Amino acid sequence: MQTSKQNWAECRLPSPLDRPSLKAHRRPNILAERKAQHEYWRRPSFFLLPQSNPASAGCCFNSNSDPRTKEKGKRRERVREREKRGKKQPRRSPLSHRLRTQIRMTGSMDLPAKGGFSYDLCRRNDFLEKKGLKVPGFLKTGTTIVGLVFQDGVVLGADTRATEGPIVADKNCEKIHFMAPNIYCCGAGTAADTEAVTDMVSSQLQLHRYATGRESRVVTALTLLKSHLFKYQGHVSAALVLGGVDVTGPHLHTVYPHGSTDTLPFATMGSGSLAAMSVFESQYKEGLTREEGIQLVSDAIRAGIFNDLGSGSNVDVCVITKGKTEYLRNHELPNPRTYVSSKGYSFTKGQTEVLSTKITKITQLKQKVEVAEGGDAMEE
Amino acid sequence: MSRLGDWVYRLQEQRRVGSLSTCVAIAGADYCVVTADTRLSVGYSILTRDHSKICDLSSPLLPVGDATTLFSPYIDTILSVSPKLNLCSYVCRADKCVLASSGFQGDIKALHKNLAARELLYQHQHNKWMSCPSMAQLLSNTLYFKRSSPYYAINVLGGLDSEGKGCVFTYDAVGSYERTGYSAQGTGSSLIMPVLDNQLKSPSPLLLPARDAVTRLSESEAIDLVKDVFASATERDIYTGDKLEIVVINKAGTKLEYIDLRKD
Numbered sequence: 001m002q003t004s005k006q007n008w009a010e011c012r013l014p015s016p017l018d019r020p021s022l023k024a025h026r027r028p029n030i031l032a033e034r035k036a037q038h039e040y041w042r043r044p045s046f047f048l049l050p051q052s053n054p055a056s057a058g059c060c061f062n063s064n065s066d067p068r069t070k071e072k073g074k075r076r077e078r079v080r081e082r083e084k085r086g087k088k089q090p091r092r093s094p095l096s097h098r099l100r101t102q103i104r105m106t107g108s109m110d111l112p113a114k115g116g117f118s119y120d121l122c123r124r125n126d127f128l129e130k131k132g133l134k135v136p137g138f139l140k141t142g143t144t145i146v147g148l149v150f151q152d153g154v155v156l157g158a159d160t161r162a163t164e165g166p167i168v169a170d171k172n173c174e175k176i177h178f179m180a181p182n183i184y185c186c187g188a189g190t191a192a193d194t195e196a197v198t199d200m201v202s203s204q205l206q207l208h209r210y211a212t213g214r215e216s217r218v219v220t221a222l223t224l225l226k227s228h229l230f231k232y233q234g235h236v237s238a239a240l241v242l243g244g245v246d247v248t249g250p251h252l253h254t255v256y257p258h259g260s261t262d263t264l265p266f267a268t269m270g271s272g273s274l275a276a277m278s279v280f281e282s283q284y285k286e287g288l289t290r291e292e293g294i295q296l297v298s299d300a301i302r303a304g305i306f307n308d309l310g311s312g313s314n315v316d317v318c319v320i321t322k323g324k325t326e327y328l329r330n331h332e333l334p335n336p337r338t339y340v341s342s343k344g345y346s347f348t349k350g351q352t353e354v355l356s357t358k359i360t361k362i363t364q365l366k367q368k369v370e371v372a373e374g375g376d377a378m379e380e
Numbered sequence: 381m382s383r384l385g386d387w388v389y390r391l392q393e394q395r396r397v398g399s400l401s402t403c404v405a406i407a408g409a410d411y412c413v414v415t416a417d418t419r420l421s422v423g424y425s426i427l428t429r430d431h432s433k434i435c436d437l438s439s440p441l442l443p444v445g446d447a448t449t450l451f452s453p454y455i456d457t458i459l460s461v462s463p464k465l466n467l468c469s470y471v472c473r474a475d476k477c478v479l480a481s482s483g484f485q486g487d488i489k490a491l492h493k494n495l496a497a498r499e500l501l502y503q504h505q506h507n508k509w510m511s512c513p514s515m516a517q518l519l520s521n522t523l524y525f526k527r528s529s530p531y532y533a534i535n536v537l538g539g540l541d542s543e544g545k546g547c548v549f550t551y552d553a554v555g556s557y558e559r560t561g562y563s564a565q566g567t568g569s570s571l572i573m574p575v576l577d578n579q580l581k582s583p584s585p586l587l588l589p590a591r592d593a594v595t596r597l598s599e600s601e602a603i604d605l606v607k608d609v610f611a612s613a614t615e616r617d618i619y620t621g622d623k624l625e626i627v628v629i630n631k632a633g634t635k636l637e638y639i640d641l642r643k644d
Contacts, residue, residue: 142424161644166567168616271424305644309424309618312644335644337615341608343601347578 117232142310143175144272145186146300147241148284149265150293153250153321154243157297158186159272159305160330161312168312174329176318180205180216181325183244184318185225188270189237189257197238201225218244218251222261230259239269245320272304272311279303294319298332305334400619402568403433403480404606405538406580407546407561411599411630414538415606416480417568417614417641419622429622429643431485435492436627436634437499437515438476438539476629477512477539479519482566483553484532491531494522512539516549516557523555530554534565539629546594546629561593568613568620575609599628607639614641 129135142163147156158175161168177185177198183205187194201224205216222242229236240255254267266284268276279300288296294317304311315332318325403416420431479495481488498518502510510518516537523531535551550563562580564572580595595602603626614621621644626637 163618166618168618171615307426309421309426312618312642335642337611338641339607339611339639341604343604345579 142308143188143270144268144276144301144304144308144311145175145188145241145270146268146276146280146297146304147186147243147252147254147266148280148288148293148297149243149250149252150288150290152290153245153319154252155290155293155297156184156186156241156243156318156320157301158316159301159311160314160316161305161310162191163310171313172330174316176316176327178202179221179242180209180244182246182320183216183218183221183242184320184325184327185221185243186241186269188239188241193236193238194240197225197228197236198240201228215246216244217246217248218242218253222253222255225255226259226261229255229257234258241267241269243318243320245322250320268300268304270304270311272308275303275307276300290319290321294328294331302332302334400567401433401482402564402566402572402610402613402617402620403482403534403536404564404572404576404609405480405536405548405562406576406597406602406606407538407548407594408597408599408602409546409594410540410544411602411628412478412538412540412546412548413599413602413606414478414480414536414627414629415610415624416482417610417620417622417624419620420485421619426622432625433480433482433488434625434627435479435481435496437479437495438509438634476634477510477515477537478627478629478634479535479537480565481533481535483534487531488533491522491533491535495519498522511542512537512547512549513541513559515539516547516559519549519551520555520557523551523553527554536563536565538627540631544631559593561595566620568610568617571613571616572609575612576605579605599630603628603637610641 125135142161143159145156145158147154156176160170160172160175162170162173173191175186175188175194177187177195179185179198179202185198185201187198201221204224205221208220209216221244225240225242229238234257237257238255239257241252242255243250243252245251252264252267254262254264254269265286266280268274268280277300280296283296283299297317298315301311301315305313305315313335314330315334317328317331319328320326400421401417401419403414405412405414414434416433418430418432420427420429479492481491495515495518499510499515502514519535519537523533523535530553532553534553537549537551537557539547541547548560548563549557550560550565551557562576564576580597597605606626607624610620610624621641624639624641626639628635628637
């Protein structure tokens, strides 16, 4: 619920002036800047045509037929005339005009050079924050997630509430993520981070399975997760409970946002972890059966649901054994809606006061792009 | 004109103490419904599920704050034990008011005690009960008196005025108040207020001739609306839940009812 007057959507877009300037005499440490420029201009999009560059796929601007570009192309003629007259040219980088236009056009839709995160907006964001803009909040899961090892394998459990500050954003979200057919991962922390990290490692595990021809091991997933999280020094706020069964047996690990891991027989994470851990510490024993394990996990999640305000709604359980995985979505629903009005509501016209009416006709847009016959050119 | 005192607004921003939990009041033609949930929470924890936020200001001889000792049960006992006593003034009077507050509980308790004491003084000095509009003015003055270090209590006062019509007064932290037909305060207020605006649209106070602010719903319909609206707010607000305390004031007396809300 953004109450700040400066709406995130109204912010100024990055301008070409944010990039390093081309005028040498204004820059003291030219070597460092040259190097940065060189790397900036060596991006893959630099070498691609506008139409085949995915960043500008939706762009209908063609610099070759654009009249403004042609007008600016006349600068080349002016340069040649200057040379004829014998005047010195101002220093410019060895880029063709077309490519420089392309850089300007695709500058705001940049793809990172080698994948990963794009830091293009960091400088602008810092500037705006100093000016007083309130940063929009992240969707956190404010969770209770648990895992325990029983005699045949691993049981994972999670609640289903996603919060955005004091408001429940999703009453029934899925916090147990798929990593491999024999490995599942519960995620707490920022929802986007947990989903992105688990999706990424899941894809990497699939590729690894294709390469090796074997079932994935839990330690593989663990190492991929911890090295990724450590690389980002805790800024990727994902606290995970990773569990699975592979050829070496059942495994349960916790992964913290900074990249440290623990290997445990039972584990809890999230804002409701203390409530759930109290249940585990009092009732866990080695060699639990499947029913006992599921019951204990449900009890722990329910403790988190009722005693922690960040967790709530329903209980999800995932049971992983050798050769078989059961994902029991909404295993328990201990929080039905308490009261439903039998009368219902009517929202008739006039119930909400209309202060003024203004009708604007939308004119039909003329077709600016010609659609080629026979389907998409890319598919052929 | 800012409704909230700056100090309190800054406090809310800084410490995110917020006016946790929710209070709602609806005024009808001859009744008034005042409700609040009973959850007391701090940070992400629940301190208690059974904390009353409603104070009955029409029976100041009774102890303040404990919901089980308020209202009719006490008076019925007195009547049954000694029927010959002339207790007409307790049962038949028209002026009743009930205060529901959300915010910092320490300040709320202090404020309720203060008001109850002032009402007792008024009774002794003027030999009559305080009417609801007078209590509203007194509360506003009490709050503004501490403008430099306000009571961190966001109040809703509901009751019957001297004609027997329902009245609801909404306050901010430093005493600005207005007589309205309905009101919601607390963390759930932004979820509840739009629904009340749509269902109980009350005419603007700027319209002339002055129109009645009370809703045309019957008492049972208003109670049904309040229960449903609280059930919905509980689904989406983490600070609202556990139990709902409903106080209905009409010319027969004051009635107290509890319903269960989601406990997660």
